Amino acid sequence: MAAAPLVALSWLVLVLLLVEGVRGLTWCVARSDASQQALQKAIDYACGVGGADCSPIQPTGLCYLPNTLLAHASYAFNSYYQRRSMAPGSCDFAGTATVAASDPSYGSCVYPSSLSTAGGPASTTPTSSTPTTTIPTIIPSPPAVFITPPTYDSGTPSSGATRSHGVYLFPLMIMIIRYSLPAIV
Numbered sequence: 438m439a440a441a442p443l444v445a446l447s448w449l450v451l452v453l454l455l456v457e458g459v460r461g462l463t464w465c466v467a468r469s470d471a472s473q474q475a476l477q478k479a480i481d482y483a484c485g486v487g488g489a490d491c492s493p494i495q496p497t498g499l500c501y502l503p504n505t506l507l508a509h510a511s512y513a514f515n516s517y518y519q520r521r522s523m524a525p526g527s528c529d530f531a532g533t534a535t536v537a538a539s540d541p542s543y544g545s546c547v548y549p550s551s552l553s554t555a556g557g558p559a560s561t562t563p564t565s566s567t568p569t570t571t572i573p574t575i576i577p578s579p580p581a582v583f584i585t586p587p588t589y590d591s592g593t594p595s596s597g598a599t600r601s602h603g604v605y606l607f608p609l610m611i612m613i614i615r616y617s618l619p620a621i622v
Contacts (some may be wrong), residue, residue, distance in 0.1 A: 439593055440522060445511075449612050451573070461538065462538070462540070462550050463523060463537065463538055463552075464515050464519075464537050464539075464540060464548055465511075465514040465515045465517070465527070465528035465534050465536055465537075466511040466514065466515065466532055466534065466535060466536075466537050467479075467510035467511045467514055467530075467533055467534055468532070468534060469509050470509060471532070471534075472533075473506055475533045476478065476507065476510045476530075476533055477506060478531075479510060479513075479514065479530035479533045479534070480506070480513050482530070483510075483513040483514055483516070483517040483530070485514050487516040487517045488517070488520060489513045489514075489520065490520070490555065490556045491512070491513050491516065491548075494508075494509040494512050499545045499546050499547075500512045500546035510533065511533075511541055511548075512527035512546070512548065514528060514533075514534045514550050515549060516549060516555055516556075518534075518536075519549040519550065519551060519552055519555035520529075520552060520556070522552050526578075545583035
């Protein structure tokens with residue numbers, strides 16, 4: 438009978454790992470094939486009425502360099518996405534963005550990976566830190582979400598990629614089932 442609490446604890450750990458593995462960490466980044474005009478409109482929306490924290494992509498910010506629309510759009514899109522708790526549809530921006538499983542952070546520029554690291558929920562009023570003064574009338578369209586899995590070379594994660602908990606779940610599930618079956622029967 439002493440094995441019953443151990444089995445229950447094992448199942449609880451398995452469920453928690455499954456939930457974490459399914460949720461995982463994702464970031465919203467700009468698509469490299471998006472037009473400059475579409476990216477600018479989307480940045481204006483995200484940093485304006487969208488409520489993204491765009492202060493890091495301002496000239497004195499840690500993510501200002503490289504000073505490109507693609508880099509600035511990726512940061513703004515991700516801030517918007519994280520402030521909306523990675524909600525479906527919050528990483529599209531009229532087809533100029535996509536969801537990635539690899540952390541796009543570089544150097545001292547750290548991309549938020551959750552609502553808490555993104556500075557809390559988005560405000561409903563425009564911020565004064567927009568990179569341009571125009572605010573478009575576009576609204577991000579429904580999602581076209583594609584999760585890009587990290588790539589591995591020789592068993593080690595690529596630059597910026599991390600292994601998800603899902604990689605280890607199958608052997609763990611087999612071990613838990615194998616050792617808990619005699620206790621159940």
